[in-house]
Amino acid sequence: MIFIAPLSITNSFQMALAASGSGSSGSSSENRVQFDLVDEPGRWFKNVAGDITNSGTQSLAVGTPGVRVDFNIRSNTVHTVTSLIFPQNAQGMPFDQPKASKSSQSVTLQTPGLYVFTCKVHPYMFGAVIVDDPQTQGLDLGENISLVNGITVPTSSDLATRLLRTFFIATAPSNWQDYRQSTWHVTYPNVDIRIAGGAVVNLPTVLNARYGNDIALEAPFDPSTAGVGKVWVDTQFELTKNKSKPGTATKIDTTTWDIERKVALPSINMNNPHNMWTDRDQKLIYQTQWFDSKLTVFDAATGKLVKNISVGESPAHVMTRTDTDQVHVTLNGEEAVVELAPKATGIQREIPMQKEGEPESHPHAHWMSSDGQKMVTPNAFSADSTLYSFDSDSIEAKPTTGAIPIATGMMPDDSKYYVANLLDSTISVIDMDENSTTFGQVIKTINLIENYDPISGAITGPVGALPIQTPVSPNGKYMVTANTLTATITIVDTATDEVVTMLGCDAGCHGVQFGAKNGGGYYAYVASKFSNSLLVVDADPNNDGNVSDAKIAGRILLTASSTTAKDDTITGNAGMGGQGVLATPIPYNGWVQNLPATLKSQLTSEQQNPIGQ
Template identity: 45%
Template sequence: MAAVPAAAQQPVGAGPLPVTFHIKDDNGKWFDSGLNLFGGQSLAVAELPRVGTSAADGSIIPSVPDGALPGLPGLAGLVSPQKATSLTNMDQAEGLTGLVKGAGQQIPALGQTGQNLAQMLNLDSTLKTVKEIGVSNPQALPSALKAERLLGSFTQQVAGLPVDAPINLNQLPVGVDLQGALNELQKFAVKGPPVTVKFVVDPKESEGLRNPMGLIAPEGAQGFPFMDAKGAFFGEKQIQLTEPGLYAFADMVSPYMLGAVVVDDPLTIGLDFGKRSQINSRELNVPSHSDIVNRLVNAFFNITNPNNWQKFDPKNPVSWNPTQAPAPILQYDEAGNPILIPILDAYFDSKFKYPKTLNPGDKAPPVPGVGEVWLDTEMEEFGEKDKVGSATRINAENWNIERKIGAPGINMNNPHNMWTDKDYKFLYQSEWFDDEINAFDRETGKHIVNTQVGHNPAHIMTKPGTDQLIVGLNAGNEIVEVAPGGGPVTKRINVSPSGEIRHPHAHWLSYDGKTAITPNVMTDNASIIDLDSGAVKTEKTGQFPIATSMTSDASKAYTADFTGQSITCVSLKENACADNGKLVHSKTIDLWENYSPIAGPAEGKPFGGLSIQLPVSPDDKALVAANVLSQTVSVVDPKTDKVVKDLPCSAGCHGINFGAKKGGGYYAYVSNKFANVMQIIDVDPNMDGNIADAAVVGTKTLDATPDTKVDGTITGASGMGGQGVLPIPLVYNGWAQQNTGKWAEMLTPQQRDPIGTGK
């Protein structure tokens, strides 16, 4: 499939011409570069010009006495869309993807693909640059002729190598000499000015505020890690990319919204990732040929391309084989050796064992659940509205998909998280990409009221006792109190007593409704809030805390440190966090204890990362944390604050909440952003108090069926975008005791009073 550029927004820049990302609400266009690669539009390619090479208008960039590049009009021109297609091998995609068929299947050699090998490896582009430098500068001609000859030998020497294997260029007979010749030419071709990247947040395209940050950049890139402490905005901002290599960005409000730019040096083989990469996580500086870089790049293509999302069939196994760019990529290992990935798609197929088999999506657990489970299918598309998303109701006793609320009448925009009132009359729903929350009739799905609360409301909970709503403003600096029934706003509390922008995300409330904790993604801390007085205390966390939870007695809280790759335990009263037999004020639970950013995860040992929601079970037996990076759920023992094991989830696992299991115990329901399925976890299947046997006991696809009541026509991303999860009846301490009538009758005495308060 060829790359399709937007007419007025070319994604390939040369020199100072900006690459522009329009940050949007639309699936697959969250960072819209204008280049469509297999259905995703979040990748851009730029090229740093060099003296003696072609400018955008086709002329040769001349040298000047001081070695600086002149401000020629050609430098501001765009590299053609055809060149973007060629550099990323989109013009050969049909013949260069799916070459790895699976375990036991023969791997073809590079010379057996049926494609032009020189073009596959971008050698034609490198050769063109070499010739231009030789022609424009007589002193460079001997080196250019040598490089031209060696490039021909290079093609012959790699033709017999497998398509999926990295090539150490220094181990090829021609490799050292070729690298030397290309390096020699750099003396005659001064590197040009930086590439500008412009971020555009237009209210016509994004109803919510946005705040892009840098995730990955080559070592030495100026201004990285990039983050604007002024917070989310409407308007435009720009940064400079000063070094060749891979740059990746995420929105700090909705961090699965990703964009990337590869800044290529025309005097290298393949697209440049840089020699070393700065990762905006734990201050990592790693060789570009490392597990964490390639794992994040693989995640980028799987997240930003809706065609790569996991589509489970309810009854039958299906093959999942996501397509990555079939481009040649130049990386470097820990020893500084240049490593050429000849075809990225083939390399990732082998490294991550694609294709994978997705088991049938509908597997009922051996014991039914209780009541119902609401789950936000945030990316589901409807024909009657422009914005995406719906709330899906699953019957937890027979596992039928009973209702979907897309709310086309109000153009509901990315519904993210839900809660309910003590009588279960209302479904309270946030619109994460807007500034409103909504109240729906839980039984009929009818919209009752929407309330404007502030930018990008993410999570909602109610206070036990008063039933007031507490809503966090993800792109703001506040939590707001809303009257029961969904409005109006009755109180605002600033989560930042020191005044800096914090951007609180997934808060949690104590059992008595007196205390809230917010994870503050901008400032790597949590705000502990007295909801009566509004007093705020700040606690240090890991990097980019994104979600929180509390134990049932509110003695301690936890934060999911998204880019910290950790969970932080914080005591809310006296010391309550367990640390090797001692109780301490705070503790970091390392989810990378068994992971090397260079070599990868240790086989058979727990591994997490990019964690999001992490509730504690109502009986305090287990904490479960959803990990995007590893596609696992970490099972943590709150008595020891140690990871016990991990369990599998699906692509983009995100939300978790506990609901009652029939006859006693609890199920943790797990949502997945990029798969149409949820997992059902029993943290203690035999009810013996030991969570070592925690297991995934069921799964459920989230597509509408002919019997599902839907308020519109689902036209795309069916069942996709799993984020907030709300089991009803509520079973957490403080809320469980409010159950009456039929709801109380569904529960065991222990489930009605999880920790034996006697209330």
């Protein structure tokens, strides 16, 4: 349904923009906009003119046809400026950089409508420009918008407005879900917009009607059954007193569900901690700094810094080999995986994820095989996946996947692996059986939006749009995927590779890892970027292999309590930015067998040998 609204708000807004130079840093006669790309949560594309709509976002600008948009890198790492959304058939679109860098970029926008830019390395960074035709009423969004993956929809469609809503949530920390409160309010710019068919509608009226507002938040609650060990969550956007950069690692005791520790590491100004893993003894935490160039190592018991190692641009994910305990870190801002000695005592080599002459890969969330002989990466820039063999020290396959492949999961018997394709909302299933004629090939594509109508918004079954982390359960029976646009958790039966069920998630649903459940079975721990709660998912409550009865077993508030140990004072975005998750002791096949006896004794016999081989 489309709502027609008075035009007085838009007219006054446009006059205010004209007086301030259309949201630019110059005079009203200068049709120019400047964004600084920074490490600040929410304001990653930061309009130097500030919040021009008084709605909380500093990532929106408005200009007229011919507006020049400058992008200046003020970050500790490399980025791209990449078109995500633009008016259909817009002149000069799509705009992209083939290589991530710290250099400034400029683009001139001629066609009226909505333009949204992102970074392919950090694809939740958003900056938007509305090119407004001053001869029309309302701010022009255009008749249709095109996405960089080729989809085109009317600006009145559910997909268009859902993406617009996501932009205003992601770019305004005041719009994030705070589970210390009882309701969730999202503030939108109170402006009129011109959409498909020339209709002029009030933006918040449409978004509130479609998606609601002042939504009741479920109170946090503990699972009735304890977990085993600890869960670490990268609360990447949490701010602390003695750092200029954001981020903490949050430690949860799963026997009590208390927040045990916050690790900010102010001595190194730890910057956007993104993903974690641990050593064979479960005594060290390997922590990547995604908006920087460092792998940090700290003590799992005390949170004390052990070392801070320069590894390369935008280190994203980290895992170990089961056979050697060597550490492997993907360089999302480059084209390789860095291999370090056990306990990260030193860099041993860089392993390119593409052959000479091929497009740069820029790998993100990799996975390692249970025998330590294979590594797979999703390659964000080359839209493919690398299947690498340590045994032959070579790339064995490089199948094409989808747009911005971002994460992987693998069967515990190393028979196949999965790649989540962010912009296509699909998961590629790739054969790893070396005796198969389809080895290294995509054998199925799981369409996570098959049950979604992008025009009407009708949902007729499980749906997951913009999937991110997607691990397979340690016993290999199912896969859990966090989907950021729809804020849903989808669960796939790995025997059929069909989506079986869907659960609700929080804004910016992002990170998933499995941990052992006390007495048998597993919990999937799900973290969300724009929320301060951790969901505890019991996908198979009675451990019968049927995930149709999956449920949310608990919701843990990620803010510090009076008993939480801290190495710095928390000053903002409390518990926000949940991304990387790590449960210790690690429950996955290949790793679990190498646990120290004291940790292994906490697990059932089935958990100690999850696939019975």
